[in-house]
Structures are given as structure tokens and as C-alpha cells.
Amino acid sequence: MPELPEVEVVRRGLADHVQGRRVVRVDVFHPRSVRRHVAGDLDFAGRLVGHTVGGVRRRGKYLWLELDDAAPGSDALLGHLGMSGQLLLQDESAPDPVHLRVRVVFADGGPELRFVDQRTFGGLSVDELVGADAADSGETVPRAVAHIARDPLDPAFDVEATVSAMRRKRTGLKRALLDQTLVSGIGNIYADEALWRARLHGARPTAGLTRAAARRVLAAAAEVMTEALGQGGTSFDTLYVNVNGQSGYFDRSLAVYGQADRPCPRCGTAVLRESFMNRSSYFCPSCQPRPRRPHP
DNA sequence: AGACTGACCTGAACGC
């Protein structure tokens, strides 16, 4: 399940291996994988061919390859891995993976960029770059990413503004952590881990949080994702760009996620699993007591 | 306007 650290691992791998390369051919094998490109797969391919990959950027779980340059109005190849997406660099002689959805071929004859996605929740599109925020920083993001908040590892991430925005919400803390327009990059796994580190229950109403508690959980999220990145980063020295986290090492370090009935690493109490938003939440009932007035 | 739900998708694991 790619969340911020996994996407960042991919970004680094791509930056090392596709920057400066010119696209000569694009094959789209599954229309759903380019559904965000409303002009269709032919237009998608046409906007890539002939262009050279510039910088490789990321915000939250979104990743994009600047085409030619980063100026507003220029195009970028935007990608989201969804649940099962992978961006692989593979030699043209390597057999096509079963779930190969899009192939990008480069002029130098080197390894192809292959978008592989079993469940097709992810996707690619070509999107125009726009100014990142009102301030004239010169930073640009694809139009489709403009509504996504900065993530906790972004140097320009504003903790105090995020704390204020969080406390203005009328929702539960875990919902808020998963809200990509409030703070991006956090998914179900790192939300549970951050809540555990901050000793807070996900049903705590955001409006009732102290600023200190809100800061604590955001700091915990940044910390756990930084640690995961450190471990995920060990495996991308080859042309194979690992994306889905399956071969990452961080799962050994998870305190509560997926650890139902196992002892909490801090106090030994059995970790609980609960259903939440059609998925699962894991927490320690001792370290993270349910609030007296939980947000439903 | 903001909060929330359901739909999308495939394959593995499980129960009977």
C-alpha cells in the first residue's frame, strides 16, 4: 500500500533513471489507467512523445515528471499509485508483467518505464503545471494536485497552520489525518502508527484537541514516515524501482497496524482491531483510550 | 459549505 514513504522511494528511483530522457513511444493497454486524462489515451500519448523528462516531483502520494521544464503552463506526466500501482524501469527484452497498463519508451533505447497496476485504482495523466500557492515562490504543481495539502516532509509544511485547520474541523482525528486536503501523504497504515506514537485515539474529536496534542500527532506522522523512508530506501539501487512496499523492511517496525491481538510494544496490552470507514483501525486500548465522547 | 458514504477494482484467503 503505497503511502508517502513508498512514493518517495519511487520518486528517487525515477529521478535517477528517467531524468533527461526523451520519450519516443507510449502504449496504453488499459483505458482505466488513464481515466484521469479526460482527453483520452491517444491525446495522453501524443502529449508525451517528443518531450524530455525534467524534474521528478512529489506531493503527498502524487508523483509527477516535469516535461521539458517546470514553468506554469508546461505539461507534466502525473501519476498516482493507488493501492497496487508500480512504476518499473525494465529492459525492453524483459517480459511484460501481467498487469502492465502503460509503457513509455525512450529514445536512448534504455530501460522502459512501465506502469503496472493490478487493481487499477492508480493512474497516469498528462496535466498542466500551475503555481503551487498564492505566494510567488515559482513552485509549480499539476492542476489536479492543486487541492492537495503539503505533506509533513515538505520543507514548506506549516505545522501551526495545519494545527489550526485541524482544530477547526468537526470530525475525528483519524479522519482528519487521512484528509489529503488538510495534510497529505498519510494513509491508513501511517495514520494508525502516528496515533499510537502520539498516544491518541483516532475517534478523538479534532475540535477538542489541544494544540500540543495536534502538534504531537503531526510530528509522530513525520517521524514514522521518515523512519519508513530510511528503510524503504535501501532497496532501490537497481533499475527495479520498488513501489508497493512489499519488499520494504518497514513492516517489521509496525507497532499496531496489522498487529491485532499482539502485545503493544509499549505496554504489552493486546492490540485491538476495529472497523472504520470500511477498513480497519488498529490501536492499543491502554495507551490510546477511547475518548468519553468519541466522534462517530 | 462541510462532513460523510459508496463505488471503483482484483486476487488472496477463508468458511462451509
Next chain:
DNA sequence: TGCGTTCAGGTCAGTC
């Protein structure tokens, strides 16, 4: 053995 059910969960259109 096989069939049906559940689970994994990121995002956004649609609803209230």
C-alpha cells in the same frame, strides 16, 4: 473441490 464471502484501501462523485 468449489463456490461464495470477506478483506485490502486511496480517491472522488454524489448526498445530506
